[in-house]
Amino acid sequence: MALSIYFQKLEKQLEAQLPFVAYRHPNSDELHLQLQEDAKLEYLENFQQEGFVFAPFDNQQKTIFFNRRKANFSKLKFTIEELMVEESIASTPFETTLQQKTFHENLVEKGITAIKNSALEKVVLSRKQVLAVKTQPIEYFKRLLKNYPTAFVYCWYHPQVGLWLAATPETLVKTQNNRFKTMALAGTQVFKGTTEVSWGEKEIEEQAIVTRTIEDALKNIEGIERLQISDVQTHRAGNVVHLKTNLSGVFKKENLGEIVTNLHPTPAVCGLPKQMAKEFILNEEAYNRAFYAGYLGELNIQVEKPRNPRKRNVENSAFNLIERQSNLYVNLRCMQLLENKAMLYIGGGITKDSNPAAEWEETLRKAETMQKVL
Template identity: 45%
Template sequence: MTNTLFFERLKGQLKAKLPFVAYRKPNESGINALLQKTHQLCYTRNFTESGFVFSPFNDIHKTVLIPLDDSEMISFSEFPTGTSKLESTLSLNKQSHVKRRYMALVTKAIQNIKKGKLKKVVLSRSESLELTDSNPLTIFKKLLRAYPKGFVYCWYHPEVGLWLGATPETLIRIKDRQLSVMALAGTQAYKGTVNVIWEQKEKEEQQYVTNFILDQLKASVERVAVSEAETSKSGNLLHLKSIITGTINSNGVNMTQLIEALHPTPAVCGVPKHEAKQFILENENYDREFYTGFLGELNFQTIGMIQSNTKNKENRAFTTQKADTQLFVNLRCMQLKGSRAILYVGGGITKWSNPEHEWDETVAKSMVIKGVL
């Protein structure tokens, strides 16, 4: 399928108000889309279905499913990427009342941490922006060009809304019992090099995420390995990243249990998980909706080849089908509402946090999306 025809099909889905998702995986050139054939709003029951899932932060039981068996999959092989420089002339003090409110929230969180009630909590805020061009497919193309290393998507359901994003973080990848999970935390601005020094606050944040994942997986995953933390670039930002791999036990653990164990991670919630989530729900004073939820391919079937040597030395190949699941944390995202974009940004708060610096971090993260609008 050609580039032009691909986007014409997406345009047709929007015009007909039919659900769809279009996306490109990290470091890949091809783009896929699932075009749902009906208007039905579907949810996962137990994550055994096949399709594309879109889950909110607060309740995985309301995970929306675009089912494979009720959709047409289309794709084209390559979309040109660019190296556009993201810039903004917005003042940090443009919304001073928003800044004061966010800094007060951070201060409250630090006080709770120092009292021993929390170790880390991730606090976020939303921001509304008037668009000069609110065409979601135009914005999607800009995200594709600007973020070749991220999971870039455009998701739509007439009963839920329209979301776009370019997230740097994988939640979980499972293929034939082989599992990998990303531990991503810590943020600083990219200034032309990835050879940077990380402060104690960022190192501690990233270690919280790694330790949480290891603890949650220990009952269901064996042969666990953790890579060294390295600096990872996403747009105009740098993060600390480790990859955790292992083999899922054959003791009957299911996808729902794994997702419930991992989501939300300390990268988007905090430590301890329950206490941090309660603090967020009671103090952020807005609904995150699908921000810091997760999205991606659920139980897609991939074809593999197995070579077998028979006694007469003839080589024979056997095909096998394996379920492949790859889910991403919904960061660096926005929701379109008419001619406005609702942006969502946040940051991890620890005892080392400085409210002014935390505000600046959310501003830097907002530039990931603002840079293409």
């Protein structure tokens, strides 16, 4: 299939108002396309199903499920040059009102006060930025693919839910047979041409909280073994950099659901203690996060792996291995596209040392990831 056909298929599916998801994994040269055969809205029943999941931030709400068995699925290798997108547009700052700034700074101030006066240790506070734009989802998808090769980039649509796009840097969990990987991502500064940067106490502490919490959440799950935790690294995500720790180990396949529910929402998007932070967010943010800070991706996908040709097993060498994989990401640096309007969702982690004005600025920097392609 040629790349032009891939995008034509997407265009047709959208015109027919049928659900689809188009995506590319981080650092990959392969585009995936899952076109649903009908517009029925299905929800995930259990973590043994095979398909693409789309979960909201609020873990009490249902997760949308695109069943692979009721879809037309294809993959395609591509190069950035073939995308033929216009050079990315020089970003002109978007307009924000004093009211938006004051509301966000007050919200952060409330968060800091709650942290100082209660058991709340960290809370991630966010907001929505609405921009007037053209309704060109496929063009925006192409620009995201071009500009963010190390991110998970997707365009997801369901006529009853809406159209979402993102270039997210955060993995919720990846599994390959009985092995899993996850990450602790937190702390932000503007990317200035290098990842050799120094970090302040506040960011180091904030990220360490995320690592500790993820480690604890995993340790509680029966069957998790050989847990390995990497050193902290600086990770670039578009125009910003974050601190990142990789965690990996082995698990029992039947416990995937438990891993996902223990991790989501992670302290990178919710806070600590989890329930307390979530209540604070739902009560104080004064808007609906919907799918922002939720998670999405492939669940139990069958992947064919060629056998190791050096292993001499004549009987089996003709067959490829079938492997089960899940690749779930946290829905960050995302937007919802409506008629002539884009809603950008951005937030930041608040600890006792946060500064409200700096947090407002951080939301502006993070919003540039999406704004740059509009």
